[in-house]
Amino acid sequence: DIQVTQSPSSLSASVGDRITITCRASQSINRFLNWYQQKPGEAPKVVVYTASTLQSGVPSRFSGSGSGTDFTLTITSLQPEDFATYYCQQTYSTPRTFGQGTKLEI
Amino acid sequence: QVQLQESGPGLVQPSQTLSLTCNVSGGTINSGLYYWTWLRQPAGKGLEWIGHIYISGSTTYNPSLESRVTIAIDTSKNQFTLKLTSVTAADTAVYYCARDVVGTAVLQNWGQGTLVTVSS
Numbered sequence: 001d002i003q004v005t006q007s008p009s010s011l012s013a014s015v016g017d018r019i020t021i022t023c024r025a026s027q028s029i030n031r032f033l034n035w036y037q038q039k040p041g042e043a044p045k046v047v048v049y050t051a052s053t054l055q056s057g058v059p060s061r062f063s064g065s066g067s068g069t070d071f072t073l074t075i076t077s078l079q080p081e082d083f084a085t086y087y088c089q090q091t092y093s094t095p096r097t098f099g100q101g102t103k104l105e106i
Numbered sequence: 107q108v109q110l111q112e113s114g115p116g117l118v119q120p121s122q123t124l125s126l127t128c129n130v131s132g133g134t135i136n137s138g139l140y141y142w143t144w145l146r147q148p149a150g151k152g153l154e155w156i157g158h159i160y161i162s163g164s165t166t167y168n169p170s171l172e173s174r175v176t177i178a179i180d181t182s183k184n185q186f187t188l189k190l191t192s193v194t195a196a197d198t199a200v201y202y203c204a205r206d207v208v209g210t211a212v213l214q215n216w217g218q219g220t221l222v223t224v225s226s
Contacts (some may be wrong), residue, residue, distance in 0.1 A: 001169070034212050036153075043202055043216035044153065050210055087153055091211030095168040096155040 002026050004090050006099025013078055013104060021073045021086055021102045028068045029092035035064055035073045038101075039084045047086075048073060080106075108133035110203050110217035118197075118224050124190040128203030128217060129183075136161055136181045141206040143213065144177060144188045146199040154199075158206055159186055193224045 003026035013019050023033060031051035036044035046055045048064035051071055061076045075082055083106055088099040114126035128142070135142065141158040157167035159177045167175050171190070179186040190197060201222055205215040 032211065036213070043204075043219050044213070045216070046212050046214060049212040053210075055212075055214075089153075089155075089213075094155075094166045095157075095170070096211065098153045098155070101152045 001095055002029060002090050002093055002097055004088055004097050004099045006088055006102055008102060009100060010103045010105060012106070014106065015078055015080060017078045018074065018076045019078060019104065021088075021104075023066075023071045023073075023088035023099050025069045025071075025090055025092075029090045031067045032090060032092035033064075033066065033071045034089045034091060036087045036089065037082075037084045038087065044087060075104075078104075108205065108215050110205065110215055112201060112203050112217045112220040114220060114222070116221060116223060118193055118222060119226055120194055120224055121192055124188070124193050124197060124222055124224070126188045126201055126203075126220065126222070127185050128187070129185045130205075131184070134181075135179065135184045135186065139208055141208060141211075142177075142179060142186045143204045143206045145202045145204060145213075146197075147202070147219070148199045156188065156190075156201075160208075195224050198222065198224045 005024045035048040038044040047058045052064045063074050085101050085103045087101050109131045111129045118124045143158040144156040159165045174191045176189040200219040202219045203217045204213040
């Protein structure tokens with residue numbers, strides 16, 4: 001299985017801040033990495049797919065980058081609704097493994 | 107807009123079989139554009155991909171669960187199912203069904219999730 005290591009596991013920030021979350025894959029996965037946002041009691045929602053493609057309807061303050069083994073999700077100018085847990089997922093091969101999650105807190 | 111909804115028992119006895127159904131509405135399950143996927147999430151923990159099925163009936167499972175998992179599809183009912191045998195407390199989780207777009211492999215649509223507790 002491809003292991004995906006996500007960091008940090010938690011992050012404290014304020015409204016208006018810029019934050020970055022990283023994921024590192026145990027082998028090259030090209031650009032086959034997606035980012036999901038999950039709020040308590042809800043199912044995850046995709047925010048970025050194939051490393052850098054913004055899901056329709058997701059604000060442009062979200063962006064993704066990277067290829068190979070190293071990827072980042074950046075949120076500029078944090079808004080109150082952005083505080084959630086974020087997961088990366090590699091889709092290069094099955095099983096489609098997830099990072100451990102990053103809880104973004106105020 | 108397609109919607110997915112999980113259903114099934116919320117409580118399963120240890121060593122028994124967990125059975126869940128995902129009903130798909132607002133779109134046909136009989137499409138070659140998607141994989142139909144099951145995932146789970148223990149309370150307070152991360153997401154685990156269980157496996158998926160294609161319209162042809164072809165399945166791929168997580169090797170960690172493969173010996174106990176069966177995913178099936180019923181196009182006449184526009185639904186797909188999950189069976190997990192010989193469950194233990196470690197299988198207690200919120201179970202999600204989702205639609206995975208072939209090519210991008212993005213889980214674009216999710217059910218709301220259903221909590222399954224394994225306990226006597």
